[in-house]
Amino acid sequence: MLDHDLKLLLDVAVDAGDIALKYFQNDPKKWEKDDAQGPVTVADLEINAMLETRLQAARPDYGWLSEESEDNSSRLACERVFILDPIDGTRAFIQGHENFAHSFAVAEKGIVTSAVVHMPAKNMTFTASLGGGAKLNGEPIEPSTVTVLQDAEVLVAKPMMDAKFWPGGVPPVTQNFRSSLAYRLSLVANGRFDAMFTFRPAWEWDVAAGDLICTEAGAAVFDAKGRLPIYNSEGAKIPGMIACGPNLRAPFLKHLAV
Numbered sequence: 001m002l003d004h005d006l007k008l009l010l011d012v013a014v015d016a017g018d019i020a021l022k023y024f025q026n027d028p029k030k031w032e033k034d035d036a037q038g039p040v041t042v043a044d045l046e047i048n049a050m051l052e053t054r055l056q057a058a059r060p061d062y063g064w065l066s067e068e069s070e071d072n073s074s075r076l077a078c079e080r081v082f083i084l085d086p087i088d089g090t091r092a093f094i095q096g097h098e099n100f101a102h103s104f105a106v107a108e109k110g111i112v113t114s115a116v117v118h119m120p121a122k123n124m125t126f127t128a129s130l131g132g133g134a135k136l137n138g139e140p141i142e143p144s145t146v147t148v149l150q151d152a153e154v155l156v157a158k159p160m161m162d163a164k165f166w167p168g169g170v171p172p173v174t175q176n177f178r179s180s181l182a183y184r185l186s187l188v189a190n191g192r193f194d195a196m197f198t199f200r201p202a203w204e205w206d207v208a209a210g211d212l213i214c215t216e217a218g219a220a221v222f223d224a225k226g227r228l229p230i231y232n233s234e235g236a237k238i239p240g241m242i243a244c245g246p247n248l249r250a251p252f253l254k255h256l257a258v
Contacts, residue, residue, distance in 0.1 A: 017120030089180030103182035115209035145246035167257035185210025197242035
């Protein structure tokens with residue numbers, strides 16, 4: 001049985017997908033955010049407005065952290081908080097590529113408890129609840145069982161392979177790329193890829209849902225120091241993230257010299 005928060009996130013994810021597909025490949029109005037924070041479209045804002053109306057009415061005591069809403073420090077005093085990216089992969093969305101996602105999560109006392117990564121253009125919906133496992137379109141998923149880095153297919157941006165990030169030596173992996181962090185994490189969760197990593201500080205709304213989907217599937221998720229991510233922080237950023245099949249955690253930590 002779905003937990004109540006997961007069902008709520010699923011319901012709004014379906015509606016978010018309907019809004020996104022209305023604009024997808026239809027030249028949506030777009031502009032650049034201030035402070036070089038990337039592009040935003042009318043679809044991002046319409047989805048965010050829907051989320052604010054629906055979720056805040058359903059859970060008025062939950063805190064609120066969304067990429068498209070002004071941050072409010074009052075969330076830090078909330079036991080539970082919504083962590084939301086109306087469209088993760090906005091550039092892909094603008095370019096008409098299918099690899100964009102709606103990334104929605106609830107965190108309680110720093111731990112993600114419910115998560116949805118919905119990809120309407122690909123008909124893929126990843127879900128997870130704490131202690132309840134992870135699924136893709138309702139079917140259980142599990143991560144890769146690869147044991148050595150030489151065999152690993154990894155989702156990573158090329159700059160992340162710089163030796164400065166790897167005190168123990170750059171790992172000998174095969175590099176691939178997808179635009180959405182939420183999608184990258186989900187692809188590790190279902191074993192399509194063996195790992196993903198980024199050493200850039202990641203906004204919580206980009207990775208919170210994918211983190212739980214990975215861990216509930218059985219993957220390992222940690223930062224560059226080998227620590228577990230904590231959510232609803234004041235700065236709303238995670239200091240980099242690595243997700244991998246469970247057998248690759250130790251090899252990655254060796255290359256990180258942790």
